[in-house]
Amino acid sequence: xxMVEGLxxxxxxxxxxxxxxxxxxxxxxxxFGVMNVINFAHGELFALxxxxxxxxxxxxxxxxxxxxxxxxPLLVGLIGVGIERYTVQxxxxxxxxxxxxxxxxxxxxxxxxxxLVWGPGNVSLAVPAVLSGTVTAFGLNASxxxxxxxxxxxxxxxxxxxxxxxxKYGLIVRAxxxxxxxxxxxxxxxDRYYSLVFGVGAALAAVAGIILGGYxxxxxxxxxxxxxxxxxxxxxxxxxxxxxxxxxxxxxGIIQTLLRTYAPILEGMVIxxxxxxVLLVRPHGLFGSEAxxxxxxxxxxxxxxxxxxxETRRRLGLAAVGLLALVPLGAGTLYSTYAVTLMVEILIxxxxxxxxDFVMGYTGLVSLGHALFYALGAYAVxxxxxxxxxxxxxxxxxxxxxxxxxxxxxxxxxxxxxxVYFAMITLAFAELFYNLLFRLEITGGSEGLFGLSAYYGxxxxxxSLEEIAIFVGPVALTGQSLFYYIALATLVGAFLLTRRMLExxxxxxxxxxxxxxxxxxxxxYETTVYKRRAFVISGALAGLAGGLFTLNAGYAxxxxxxxxxxxxxxxxxxxxxxGTLYGPIIGSGVFFGLxxxxxxxxxxxxxxxxxxxxxxxxxxxxxxxxLPAQLEPYLGGSGPGPEPEPEPEPTPEDSSVRGDD
Amino acid sequence: MNGTTDPLLSVDSVDAxxxxxxxxxxxxxxxxxxxxxxxxGRNGAGKTTTLRTIMxxxxxxxxxxxxxxDDVSGLDATRTAARGIALVPEERRIFPELxxxxxxxxxxxxxxxxxxxxxxxxxxxxxxxxxxxAGNAGSSLSGGEQxxxxxxxxxxxxxxLVLLDEPTEGLAPYIVQDVMDIVERLNDRGITVLLVExxxxxxxELADRNYVINQGEIVYEGTSAELEANEEVLDRYLGVTA
Numbered sequence: 001x002x003m004v005e006g007l008x009x010x011x012x013x014x015x016x017x018x019x020x021x022x023x024x025x026x027x028x029x030x031x032f033g034v035m036n037v038i039n040f041a042h043g044e045l046f047a048l049x050x051x052x053x054x055x056x057x058x059x060x061x062x063x064x065x066x067x068x069x070x071x072x073p074l075l076v077g078l079i080g081v082g083i084e085r086y087t088v089q090x091x092x093x094x095x096x097x098x099x100x101x102x103x104x105x106x107x108x109x110x111x112x113x114x115x116l117v118w119g120p121g122n123v124s125l126a127v128p129a130v131l132s133g134t135v136t137a138f139g140l141n142a143s144x145x146x147x148x149x150x151x152x153x154x155x156x157x158x159x160x161x162x163x164x165x166x167x168k169y170g171l172i173v174r175a176x177x178x179x180x181x182x183x184x185x186x187x188x189x190x191d192r193y194y195s196l197v198f199g200v201g202a203a204l205a206a207v208a209g210i211i212l213g214g215y216x217x218x219x220x221x222x223x224x225x226x227x228x229x230x231x232x233x234x235x236x237x238x239x240x241x242x243x244x245x246x247x248x249x250x251x252x253g254i255i256q257t258l259l260r261t262y263a264p265i266l267e268g269m270v271i272x273x274x275x276x277x278v279l280l281v282r283p284h285g286l287f288g289s290e291a292x293x294x295x296x297x298x299x300x301x302x303x304x305x306x307x308x309x310x311e312t313r314r315r316l317g318l319a320a321v322g323l324l325a326l327v328p329l330g331a332g333t334l335y336s337t338y339a340v341t342l343m344v345e346i347l348i349x350x351x352x353x354x355x356x357d358f359v360m361g362y363t364g365l366v367s368l369g370h371a372l373f374y375a376l377g378a379y380a381v382x383x384x385x386x387x388x389x390x391x392x393x394x395x396x397x398x399x400x401x402x403x404x405x406x407x408x409x410x411x412x413x414x415x416x417x418x419x420v421y422f423a424m425i426t427l428a429f430a431e432l433f434y435n436l437l438f439r440l441e442i443t444g445g446s447e448g449l450f451g452l453s454a455y456y457g458x459x460x461x462x463x464s465l466e467e468i469a470i471f472v473g474p475v476a477l478t479g480q481s482l483f484y485y486i487a488l489a490t491l492v493g494a495f496l497l498t499r500r501m502l503e504x505x506x507x508x509x510x511x512x513x514x515x516x517x518x519x520x521x522x523x524x525y526e527t528t529v530y531k532r533r534a535f536v537i538s539g540a541l542a543g544l545a546g547g548l549f550t551l552n553a554g555y556a557x558x559x560x561x562x563x564x565x566x567x568x569x570x571x572x573x574x575x576x577x578x579g580t581l582y583g584p585i586i587g588s589g590v591f592f593g594l595x596x597x598x599x600x601x602x603x604x605x606x607x608x609x610x611x612x613x614x615x616x617x618x619x620x621x622x623x624x625x626x627l628p629a630q631l632e633p634y635l636g637g638s639g640p641g642p643e644p645e646p647e648p649e650p651t652p653e654d655s656s657v658r659g660d661d
Numbered sequence: 662m663n664g665t666t667d668p669l670l671s672v673d674s675v676d677a678x679x680x681x682x683x684x685x686x687x688x689x690x691x692x693x694x695x696x697x698x699x700x701x702g703r704n705g706a707g708k709t710t711t712l713r714t715i716m717x718x719x720x721x722x723x724x725x726x727x728x729x730x731d732d733v734s735g736l737d738a739t740r741t742a743a744r745g746i747a748l749v750p751e752e753r754r755i756f757p758e759l760x761x762x763x764x765x766x767x768x769x770x771x772x773x774x775x776x777x778x779x780x781x782x783x784x785x786x787x788x789x790x791x792x793x794x795a796g797n798a799g800s801s802l803s804g805g806e807q808x809x810x811x812x813x814x815x816x817x818x819x820x821x822l823v824l825l826d827e828p829t830e831g832l833a834p835y836i837v838q839d840v841m842d843i844v845e846r847l848n849d850r851g852i853t854v855l856l857v858e859x860x861x862x863x864x865x866e867l868a869d870r871n872y873v874i875n876q877g878e879i880v881y882e883g884t885s886a887e888l889e890a891n892e893e894v895l896d897r898y899l900g901v902t903a
Contacts (some may be wrong), residue, residue: 168770169830170768171759171763171766171767174756174758174759174763175756175759175763178756178757178758178759179754179756181754182716182739182750182754182756183767184737184738184739184742185716185718185738185742185747185750185754186742186747186767186768186770186814187739187740187742187743187770187818187820188739188742188767188770189739190739273796342858
């Protein structure tokens, strides 16, 4: 009997969470269906709803909650309309992946705004007395608030369903999610409805945020923690399907809660496993239609190579490497040794960004889970140093092998789905690994592995970098400064290697896949095989980057695999210029440069970064490397670029951006 | 051209294409109110591109499209449709997950002011086999039924000019006859039709006048009787040997 009661209790709790998921996922799904927009900022709108409610409940207390439930979603809805009109709208007609990038930028902006206004930490949202307490029925204690969430949430979901099913507005929205151009052909101005759909979706997210805020607590991280499960639900149910959002939301809510009670070890992972399994069997989710992804399949805007001659570019590249090689020499005299630490990080992330560019910019595969491979490399090195022996060479070798192998496996499973679904399935794999890292003993759980050191040699024979000192004039290069050269050499080597590959026939096939995969198939190429190979190479390079980081820093933590890391590396690629290989390296430099400068003024530097990124996606989607070409008409073809770049010590790579044409 | 009144639609020296590629070159044609005019030509001749340009899905790079005396070349599909031009595309583009009735209801939004448009109920009355399947999803219809629905949708939308893109393509011969009957009935209601076809026989039977298009240019214009007698045009551009 208690067993049954426990089960029922878990069901009620699961239903409570499930309903919240339904409200979140419904908005996300309909927004995608109609506009092809993957809205990462949905989680932040959810959080905003809760914070607005908090602000409203504060002065009025108790029953202010009901007023908040009405007013806060309206406000958030208006913000949603604003976001659609001023940031999303300029991107219609471009590849839907740009919306992912844009809304990722918005996540950074809104999240930091929340921190700025309301500060960190958990706060509780006061629920009126009417909704507190418990009721007992059938020997079951249910809190009134639980029942309120279930009833109110269900009523909202029902209202949305009725709106979609029985009104002209809903009919247009549903038709629009199937064939937008045909709706236009019928004389209906579907574009007018976009803002409204976005606004309604945002308001629904806000409602979800408020009712969950009253159930748990309100915190700035609440959006981040809910967005990934919400996406899993949407993808699971089928992008664009309201029914899918309902079924997926309830199922995930209930499964998660049951597992928390009965098999906590699986709790964080099962939804990702579920999503991967569903996508492999039904590539469009449970209720998704087989319809193509609409006319939104615009090209990815990749670098054109700018205005420079090949020879000039080669010289600039050589000059950049030459200048970079000088950096450690001034450490401790011209500037602090911290400059070297920072530059090592830039070089490593440059390699990481380059690895992503190889698949994203050249094959059109947008991996939203590339942090998986970085983390794999880092942990492979960490575990090797801790358990296999201290050899840096063995550790790095293992890192490359392991990440390549996992990349092959992930690629094997995920490359059969395309576009947005590919992005989501790679994200799922990364999140799966992220959760795994917390649970495994060998990875050190949430602490990670630290205090590691390596020697450079094999089978116990070798030397650590601290034991070497190379004198260049009066400057002694040792430890980190020597590692700097290893990182630089690796990056240059990886750049030359990937460039070589892309100039080969193999590279030509990859580019043709990016341009038009179907045609590449018609010419007789088995594109999946080529994409998988590219993915393996990319994964191996990302693993190498992660491995180098751990080798140098001596630690690895689960956060390496967190989805924000995957997002950040995408930011770098876009910032610098996708499809150029060197652009992402510049992107890495600018990213860390910005961070360095901005953190001096504010802890909330991502607000600025996010804004810059959003502006880039809208106005300069080809990245910094396209700046000279963009500015050329205004400059009359002479003089250095006037763009003042906010950087502490201008990284020499930037010379290739700003350089005279 | 055939009378003293202005044509309902005229396409004047239009160039249009996709990106760098020009498909239509200096293309002109005109249709009087109440006519059935065909545009016939081989695959890739530019037939669909012509319709897309009239509809406003493509913008002409030069020349203009004039409808009821107004230059509509700059208008997008939404606005051209609101003026009473309806496109029945080659793939029919029924909304697969909406029911037959919903497909029609979607189109019913006022329509062009001058049209005596059909209500949804009237449309279901007129198209018998659609009536039986009013509650079924668009995706469950056969090719012929989808074609009927696409045409019915144009009527409900209140079209004065229907652009029919290959309505008989891929249909069984007896259904082709049904579609042709429907086109006749449209025309009896006073609706003007621009019919794009590869099947010359359909054109010759339905159309008052025919334009033959080849490589983006109009190479011949004539009544059905004239075209039928012109073996050279039939052979050279349409691959029909008399």
